[in-house]
């Protein structure tokens with residue numbers, strides 16, 4: 001018999017645990033030519049901001065050992081164009097989709113959430129907390145438990161759509177941030193975002209990326225992400241989306257064992273747009289081989 | 305468009321560091337346009353995660369295509385070691401190709417000016433195949449005479465050929481853009497189109513010349529690429545309407561569209 005691979009994230013039912021990570025599946029349309037979106041667990045949009053953002057100068061991507069570094073710079077069409085031009089396609093999907101947002105202030109996050117609250121069919125809003133808080137200089141929202149708490153609170157005041165907090169790994173203690181999310185009644189925690197990194201171009205003696213530095217993703221960050229998921233799962237019962245370097249079914253199962261209820265894949269989509277499908281099949285095969293009838297039985301198993 | 309494992313029919317070094325790979329794929333051969341590219345997984349090694357974009361160089365028949373590539377780094381090095389009989393994972397054909405004159409009559413009347421900088425010749429041979437009805441004048445530039453590729457193929461298509469090398473080992477000594485500049489003064493066809501592919505610096509010079517001489521000009525760009533299908537916005541280039549994606553909006557752009565000042 002086929003094992004049950006469906007999972008739940010708070011009230012949201014996913015047919016399988018594989019989610020397409022923010023920034024690595026656009027707004028669904030292009031990747032749909034290579035992947036049957038109705039077969040994935042869920043999709044998270046590219047992060048949307050209030051105003052359109054043109055992003056960083058190229059080159060925006062570098063390949064390094066075990067990973068890639070991107071400095072896209074949150075290029076996106078802005079919330080207005082998103083609602084008008086991108087939402088209609090997403091609404092036609094039979095799977096849940098989550099909209100990722102980012103603001104420069106807490107109020108901006110709330111303003112974006114308020115706009116999305118009026119729109120139908122959005123299953124969740126993901127707060128990209130890996131961006132600088134203008135009021136705090138270069139500090140990221142997700143680096144400060146108080147700001148994380150305040151931001152989630154403010155967003156929750158203006159919408160009843162479930163909220164996902166996406167955490168940055170650039171913290172001294174991820175559990176402090178997770179506890180702040182929990183205290184703010186955050187529905188889901190998603191981690192991790194990319195890790196800051198750079199490349200020096202030996203030919204020019206200068207930074208290679210147009211944005212000088214960028215975010216490392218891919219296999220190189222998997223073990224870092226796993227530990228953070230594990231640590232967070234130990235301290236909160238909020239459902240977790242594990243993310244970082246997941247390239248196949250085995251990687252995904254490791255995150256689920258570490259405490260994730262679902263996983264998101266990023267870099268893998270850029271390499272092969274249909275990788276989510278393969279990863280899902282591999283999870284299923286893992287369960288069949290071990291005679292486990294439901295993936296839910298694996299969630300957090302390594303913590304026992 | 306599903307991913308495909310594609311059979312390598314041949315992979316040979318045609319001159320030091322340059323390889324010609326023959327691939328068997330009826331699907332690609334029958335569905336591709338000049339200027340489009342394949343996004344190729346050169347290795348399954350985790351140190352070579354991203355695919356590499358390579359142009360369709362030639363459509364040999366309804367089953368077979370060729371790519372022509374220069375070994376410049378680890379991806380192309382890996383590719384050069386592949387043997388006949390192996391399969392490679394290719395996505396494509398991808399991207400927007402060159403705009404061709406629409407009717408046979410237009411093709412007949414138009415003079416095609418090809419400008420290739422080094423390996424930039426790769427997509428221009430497929431383009432020439434499709435423009436067999438037109439008069440073709442090709443400008444081939446490279447560092448040395450060994451890197452002047454495809455002159456024979458072009459000659460077989462009755463193209464007029466002008467060559468430049470930076471070291472003067474063949475033809476005009478200097479940049480291909482300067483060679484074109486000199487020749488444009490003597491060419492006086494009313495209906496011409498320039499198609500150019502090569503390094504950014506060269507494309508910029510060609511774009512300036514095309515503007516000066518009021519000749520429509522299409523340029524094909526190279527950029528470090530992520531997904532190749534328009535989802536990650538990594539391979540952007542500055543246009544007058546902001547950044548555009550080389551993989552999805554290009555790789556061929558109208559020279560007028562590009563913001564050459566900021567490139």
Ligand SMILES: Cc1cc2nc3c(=O)[nH]c(=O)nc-3n(C[C@H](O)[C@H](O)[C@H](O)COP(=O)(O)OP(=O)(O)OC[C@H]3O[C@@H](n4cnc5c(N)ncnc54)[C@H](O)[C@@H]3O)c2cc1C
Nearest residue numbers: 201356357358359372373374377378379380426526527555
């Ligand atoms: C649409 C399109 C079509 C193309 N068609 C062709 C074609 O038909 N034939 C062809 O030969 N080429 C073509 N190219 C170029 C080709 O894609 C590149 O040459 C190829 O991707 C190089 O891969 P590589 O792994 O061998 O080299 P890489 O290792 O990627 O290196 C490429 C160059 O960039 C430098 N570089 C790379 N990464 C870094 C870094 N992190 N820091 C500093 N420098 C770095 C390297 O030193 C080297 O000079 C095309 C490109 C595009 C966009």
Ligand SMILES: Cc1cc2nc3c(=O)[nH]c(=O)nc-3n(C[C@H](O)[C@H](O)[C@H](O)COP(=O)(O)O)c2cc1C
Nearest residue numbers: 021022023047070128192193217218244245266267
């Ligand atoms: C090209 C690219 C763009 C990304 N854009 C975003 C983004 O807009 N918002 C966000 O929250 N994360 C973004 N990310 C981070 C991913 O969603 C993910 O957290 C990270 O890449 C780690 O997962 P991976 O190793 O599977 O790629 C981006 C990652 C990549 C590679």
